[in-house]
Amino acid sequence: MTGGLPLGTRSPAPVLRAVRLGVVPLAVIVVAGIAVGVPILMAIAWSLVDPDHPWSYPDMFPPSVSLYQWEYVFRVTGIVPAIATSYVLATAATILSFLIALPMAYAMGRWAFRGKELIRILMLLPLVMPGMVVALFLSRVFAAFGLAQTFHGLVLAHTLLGLPFMARLLSTSFEAIPREVSDAASNLGASEFAKLRTIYLPMVRPGIFAGAILTFIASLEEFSLTYVIGTPDYQTIPTILFGFLGQRLVRTQASVVSLILLVPSLVLLFAADRMLKRDYVSTGFSKL
Amino acid sequence: MADLDLVELYKQYGGQTVVDHLTLHVSDGEFVTLLGPSGCGKTTTLRAIAGLVEIDGGEIRFGGRLMNDVPPHKRSTAMVFQSYALFPHMTVAENISFGLRMRHVSDRDRRDRVADAMAMVGLEGLAERKPGQLSGGQQQRVALARAIVTRPDVLLFDEPLSNLDAKLRERLRIEIRELQRRLGITSIYVTHDQAEALVISDRIVVMNQGRIEQIGDPLMVYKQPATSFTAEFIGQANVLEATISSVSSDGCQLDTAIGRLVSSARPDPERRTALVSWRPEDMIPFTPDLPNRIEARVTRTIFMGNLTDVALDVNGTAIRVERPGSVDWQVGDTVALGLAADRIQVLR
Amino acid sequence: MTRKGHRLEIALLVLPAVGFVALFLAAVLVMTVMQSVGLFSFTQETQVGLQSWIDAATGQTWDSFSYSAKIAATSAFGSLLLAYPLALFLRRSFVGRPLLNAIIRVPLFVPALVAAFLILNVMSFHGIVNEVLVRLGVIGEPLRLTHDDWGLGVVFIQIWKNLPFLALILTAVLANIPADLEAAARNLGAGPFAVFRHVLLPLSIPGAQTGVTLVFIGVLGDFAINAIAGPLYPPSLSIRMYLLGRNFGEWGQAAVVAIVIMVSSLLFAWLFSILGRLTVRVVR
Numbered sequence: 001m002t003g004g005l006p007l008g009t010r011s012p013a014p015v016l017r018a019v020r021l022g023v024v025p026l027a028v029i030v031v032a033g034i035a036v037g038v039p040i041l042m043a044i045a046w047s048l049v050d051p052d053h054p055w056s057y058p059d060m061f062p063p064s065v066s067l068y069q070w071e072y073v074f075r076v077t078g079i080v081p082a083i084a085t086s087y088v089l090a091t092a093a094t095i096l097s098f099l100i101a102l103p104m105a106y107a108m109g110r111w112a113f114r115g116k117e118l119i120r121i122l123m124l125l126p127l128v129m130p131g132m133v134v135a136l137f138l139s140r141v142f143a144a145f146g147l148a149q150t151f152h153g154l155v156l157a158h159t160l161l162g163l164p165f166m167a168r169l170l171s172t173s174f175e176a177i178p179r180e181v182s183d184a185a186s187n188l189g190a191s192e193f194a195k196l197r198t199i200y201l202p203m204v205r206p207g208i209f210a211g212a213i214l215t216f217i218a219s220l221e222e223f224s225l226t227y228v229i230g231t232p233d234y235q236t237i238p239t240i241l242f243g244f245l246g247q248r249l250v251r252t253q254a255s256v257v258s259l260i261l262l263v264p265s266l267v268l269l270f271a272a273d274r275m276l277k278r279d280y281v282s283t284g285f286s287k288l
Numbered sequence: 289m290a291d292l293d294l295v296e297l298y299k300q301y302g303g304q305t306v307v308d309h310l311t312l313h314v315s316d317g318e319f320v321t322l323l324g325p326s327g328c329g330k331t332t333t334l335r336a337i338a339g340l341v342e343i344d345g346g347e348i349r350f351g352g353r354l355m356n357d358v359p360p361h362k363r364s365t366a367m368v369f370q371s372y373a374l375f376p377h378m379t380v381a382e383n384i385s386f387g388l389r390m391r392h393v394s395d396r397d398r399r400d401r402v403a404d405a406m407a408m409v410g411l412e413g414l415a416e417r418k419p420g421q422l423s424g425g426q427q428q429r430v431a432l433a434r435a436i437v438t439r440p441d442v443l444l445f446d447e448p449l450s451n452l453d454a455k456l457r458e459r460l461r462i463e464i465r466e467l468q469r470r471l472g473i474t475s476i477y478v479t480h481d482q483a484e485a486l487v488i489s490d491r492i493v494v495m496n497q498g499r500i501e502q503i504g505d506p507l508m509v510y511k512q513p514a515t516s517f518t519a520e521f522i523g524q525a526n527v528l529e530a531t532i533s534s535v536s537s538d539g540c541q542l543d544t545a546i547g548r549l550v551s552s553a554r555p556d557p558e559r560r561t562a563l564v565s566w567r568p569e570d571m572i573p574f575t576p577d578l579p580n581r582i583e584a585r586v587t588r589t590i591f592m593g594n595l596t597d598v599a600l601d602v603n604g605t606a607i608r609v610e611r612p613g614s615v616d617w618q619v620g621d622t623v624a625l626g627l628a629a630d631r632i633q634v635l636r
Numbered sequence: 637m638t639r640k641g642h643r644l645e646i647a648l649l650v651l652p653a654v655g656f657v658a659l660f661l662a663a664v665l666v667m668t669v670m671q672s673v674g675l676f677s678f679t680q681e682t683q684v685g686l687q688s689w690i691d692a693a694t695g696q697t698w699d700s701f702s703y704s705a706k707i708a709a710t711s712a713f714g715s716l717l718l719a720y721p722l723a724l725f726l727r728r729s730f731v732g733r734p735l736l737n738a739i740i741r742v743p744l745f746v747p748a749l750v751a752a753f754l755i756l757n758v759m760s761f762h763g764i765v766n767e768v769l770v771r772l773g774v775i776g777e778p779l780r781l782t783h784d785d786w787g788l789g790v791v792f793i794q795i796w797k798n799l800p801f802l803a804l805i806l807t808a809v810l811a812n813i814p815a816d817l818e819a820a821a822r823n824l825g826a827g828p829f830a831v832f833r834h835v836l837l838p839l840s841i842p843g844a845q846t847g848v849t850l851v852f853i854g855v856l857g858d859f860a861i862n863a864i865a866g867p868l869y870p871p872s873l874s875i876r877m878y879l880l881g882r883n884f885g886e887w888g889q890a891a892v893v894a895i896v897i898m899v900s901s902l903l904f905a906w907l908f909s910i911l912g913r914l915t916v917r918v919v920r
Contacts, residue, residue: 025730028722032739035796039754040742042764046757100656103649113646119654125661128850130857130901132874133894134664136881140671141663160660167653221747223860228882238749245753245864255757258750269745340819360822361830373820377838378920386834390825438824 040262047255073256078235083260086236089151089226090219093158097166097215098208100159104167106200109174110182123167126160134160135224142229149233157225162215169214173207174200213272217265237261290351290364290441291316292337292474298345299332306332308498309346316351317472319465321485324495325521330478333495334444337476339363350441361390366435367444370451372427374419380406380430381415387438405437408467425456432464436471443468445477449484461488482522486510494518510567515636519565526607527565527635539629546602550579551632563635568597568610570631578626582607586621600625668898671891688888692880697893699870701900707787707872708855708904711794712848715802718795720844723806724832743800752864755793756782782865789865790872794855802847809843810836838916845912852908853901873897 048065049055055062073079108116126134138157139148147153177200185195201208223238231239237260244254292314299307307329314320322330335341337348339360348355355363366387374383381402388398406412409429419427428448435443445464449457465488468475479485485492486506494501494509494517501521502514513519516527530542532555539552542564555562574581584600584607591614598609598617609625617623670676674684722740726733743751759765759781766778782789813836821835862872871879873893881890 025732025736028725029732029736029739032736036739036742038764039751039758039796040746042757043750043754100652104653107646107649111642111646113643119650122654122657126657128853129661129664130853130874130894130897132859132878133668133857133897134661136878136890137664137667137671137894138660140887141660141667144667156660160657163653163657221749223749238747241749241753242860242864245749245756249756251757254753258753261747262750265747266742266745273741335819338819338823340823359827360819361825361827365823367820367823369816369820371814371816373814373816375817375821375835375920377916382920386821386826387824390830434824 043255043258043262045255046251047259049252051252069252069256073253073260077240077253077257079237079240079257079260082235082237082240085230085234086220086238089154089158089236090216092155093162093219094166094212094215096155096159097162098170098212101163101167101170101211105170105174105204106196108171109177109200120168120171124164127164131224132228135228138225139228148229151234154226154230154234157229158219158222161222161225162218165214165218166211169207169211170204173204173211177203210272213268217268220265221261290474291318292442292476293349293352294333294337294346295349296346297333297336297343297348299329299336299341299343305498307336307343310495310498310500312493312500312503314474314476316474319468319475319477319488319490321477321479321489321492322495323479323482323485323492323521324501325480327497328495329498330495331446334367334446334476334478337442338365338367338444340367364441365444366438366440366442367446368428368431368435368448370447372419372431372448372451374427374430374434376419379416379418380411380422383419383430384434384437386434391438401437402433405433408436408470409433409463424452425460428452428460432467436467436473440473443473443475445475445479447479450479450481457484464488486522492522494521496521511633513565513633513635516563516565519633519635524568524608524610525565526568526571527563528605529561530564530634531561532559532634540634542632542634545605546582546584546607549627549632550629551634552629553632553634555634565633565635566627566631568608569595569612571607571609571625571627574624574626579629580627580632582625582627583622584609584625586617586619586623588619589615589617668891668894671887672895674888688886688892691886692889692892692896696870697876697896700873700876700893701896703787703867703870704856704858704873705900705904707790707794708852710787710791711798711855712852714791715795715799715851716844716848718799719802719806719847722799722803723810724836726803726807727810740800740803743797744804746797748797749860749864751797752793752861755796756789756865759789759792783867785867785869787862787867790855790858790861793861793865794851794858798851798854802844802851805843805847806840809840813839833919838920841912841916845908849905849908852904856901856904857897 045062046055047069048067049062049069050064050066051068053063104119107113108119135157138160142148142150142153142157147156181199181203182195185199190198220236221238222236223242226234226236227239227242230236237257241254241257241261244250244257292312294310294312297307297310298305310329310333312320322333324330332341336343339355339358343356350364375386378386384405385398385402388401393401402415406415409432411426411429411433414422414426414430419430422430431448448464449460452460461484477485477488486509489506491503491505492509493503496517502509502518504512509518510522513522513525516525519525519527528544528546530544530549533541533543533548535541535555535557537554539550540555542549542551542562544564549564551564571582572578582602584602586598587601587606588599590597595613596611596615598611598615600607600609600623667676672688673686674688726736746754757763761778761780761782763781765781766775769775770778781792817835817839818831821831826834857874858872859874859878862875866872866875870876873896877890877893877897880886880893
């Protein structure tokens with residue numbers, strides 16, 4: 001993210017100057033920290049509640065801590081197959097997305113042609129369309145073709161939702177390769193395939209990683225499509241979590257499953273963010 | 289209308305001194321140019337006058353009033369930016385009237401003054417256009433009109449013409465100067481283009497590394513550069529080391545690598561050595577009335593249209609001469625050159 | 637440049653991705669439309685016609701629609717109102733800015749379901765928010781902040797989740813405004829509020845508008861968060877659609893509701909773009 005205003009720029013008014021240092025930044029950080037941190041901390045706390053000392057109002061903290069909830073969830077619920085399904089699905093969807101999006105991204109980066117803008121918009125559509133609408137009626141389509149409740153169907157559905165991320169990141173990476181680099185390589189005798197291998201792919205590697213991570217996580221977190229098309233035969237971590245959040249809210253177990261879903265996502269995404277050195281989210285949107 | 293005083297202005301960024309105790313007085317209605325290479329502190333000084341940059345020390349006064357703690361939107365300055373900084377979402381008329389709107393000038397007065405300003409800079413008929421639909425020159429005029437319409441105490445120019453092509457630049461800088469003369473607003477103009485500075489300024493302030501090298505009117509700064517920096521930054525110069533062999537009431541004698549030179553400059557008798565300079569166009573084919581005769585061998589001639597740039601060698605020392613039009617000297621020729629006594633400067 | 641010979645190449649390269657997305661989305665749309673006019677059904681004998689439309693045009697559908705629109709507007713504009721000051725605050729450097737940037741990004745990385753649970757947990761009747769408020773004496777009794785009839789719980793969750801998204805968009809958009817423009821405005825006499833109103837706001841509205849539209853559409857069509865934290869009645873449009881289809885087998889009506897969701901999304905997007913342009917015209 002660019003730093004904003006130039007160094008040494010005078011603050012607009014003495015009152016607003018106090019904004020820059022001192023109380024106000026501290027207050028804002030504290031408020032933000034509480035708003036963001038407390039919910040997460042609460043979930044962690046609830047996941048560690050000792051069943052022999054239930055935590056209830058008016059205690060501020062759980063009276064004692066244990067890993068019972070975690071052990072319970074893993075032992076009793078269908079979480080283990082759900083985790084397996086989730087991760088296998090995510091891997092399959094990511095690979096498929098990559099294979100589908102790569103040729104397109106290459107073409108977008110290599111040539112200028114009419115319809116590029118249209119394609120960009122089209123590729124974003126799966127994200128914009130209401131999730132449950134797509135889920136419900138895609139399931140009907142699948143049912144008509146015998147794909148309902150099948151793993152293949154799920155992979156296709158997850159790929160549909162992952163493609164926007166993969167396509168956008170790959171396209172941006174390919175488009176960022178300066179024309180001159182490609183021309184220089186041709187000039188020095190490289191064939192198109194050689195260029196792909198030795199120049200393009202290495203240069204877009206960060207984009208590939210970022211795209212893969214985002215697609216993977218999108219699939220891990222995907223709920224509506226999996227809920228409609230997959231359950232009850234196939235459960236993923238989000239569908240299991242949804243089960244715990246329905247009528248009978250069992251805080252302790254819901255906390256555990258939430259963390260199982262949350263922590264890998266957080267780790268992967270921070271890794272992706274760091275790896276990219278630039279913030280694709282806001283950069284991508286800054287052109288709007 | 290006001291005069292401007294900068295007193296011991298000091299600004300540093302991260303350990304580096306950008307403006308180094310700069311003191312300058314600008315009289316009411318004067319057009320002063322801050323001239324220097326990038327990084328010399330001229331833009332920082334300009335922005336400090338506008339209040340857009342906080343200074344670390346010194347004083348800024350308009351008509352004697354201390355401006356240090358006055359925020360930029362309350363100072364009576366108006367700036368013309370290098371990037372024009374036109375508001376892209378506003379029309380030309382709205383851009384120009386912006387300053388008046390901020391000062392709550394009445395609708396009717398605003399309209400009249402905007403129309404006047406547009407006429408003054410030659411923008412009639414473009415009131416409803418947006419900046420994106422204008423050429424570079426037109427955008428520049430809008431920026432100008434926007435600044436002058438507010439009738440500021442001080443007009444500030446931040447390299448306003450550097451984004452334009454040469455011909456347009458030459459035309460606009462004269463227009464700017466005439467406009468300023470007509471309005472009589474104290475103006476500070478920042479540029480790195482020394483030709484521009486020579487054309488438009490009442491006085492030039494040559495800056496280098498945050499300090500003033502020399503202040504003077506264009507003629508003086510050109511003909512009598514005080515330091516080697518000024519000599520080489522403004523126009524071309526031949527600069528040599530010299531030993532001062534004698535000083536008299538008429539001038540001095542200097543021993544240099546190209547021989548003994550006679551100059552009408554009168555340096556401090558205490559000095560033993562100095563840097564001396566002369567302009568390439570002042571060295572002309574020798575005539576007996578000139579006190580200085582130098583024989584040189586031509587090493588290169590470059591024809592540049594209205595003049596020819598000639599490089600010569602004198603016993604191993606390279607010098608440059610400019611001759612109007614073309615020359616029939618060939619590489620390898622030995623020529624006799626002469627230099628008048630009052631064309632040799634002894635630098636600080 | 638496109639040389640003639642490359643057109644085929646480009647088409648082939650682009651086909652897998654474009655074809656995949658177009659095929660599936662088209663299939664969804666076609667299925668939806670067909671179901672809504674009775675052209676397709678697994679289970680019942682249906683007549684082609686607008687019967688489903690008539691059946692769906694009930695007060696219940698309207699209730700769901702107005703509820704969904706209401707929480708969508710509250711979430712989207714509530715997030716916007718909070719995101720703008722935050723983005724403006726982040727423009728200048730201050731001690732702790734990187735930390736604040738990092739904190740703000742966290743909700744972006746939290747899956748929607750998890751966010752729903754986290755906030756639900758915190759805002760529940762005996763959750764920490766109520767506990768603290770009661771202890772501080774701000775309120776006498778705990779408030780019902782989740783599963784409430786208005787939908788406040790859903791709104792809180794949506795704002796928690798979407799505020800960082802909007803703040804990030806606004807930050808990027810504001811950073812794109814050349815610093816000289818702000819300098820010029822101040823130089824010409826604009827105080828801090830005038831700079832915001834005449835320069836920063838008009839130039840950031842296009843980006844803000846896109847963000848608001850995306851958030852609005854997301855909340856309008858939301859299923860999971862409403863299922864988890866929303867009121868029993870009225871259900872959100874997506875929940876209603878789901879129930880009609882899966883629970884009652886009224887696929888025709890479900891399709892109608894689906895079309896309502898999609899069409900109203902488009903209409904609202906269009907409305908917001910007009911609103912944006914109007915606002916620019918007014919403030920500049």
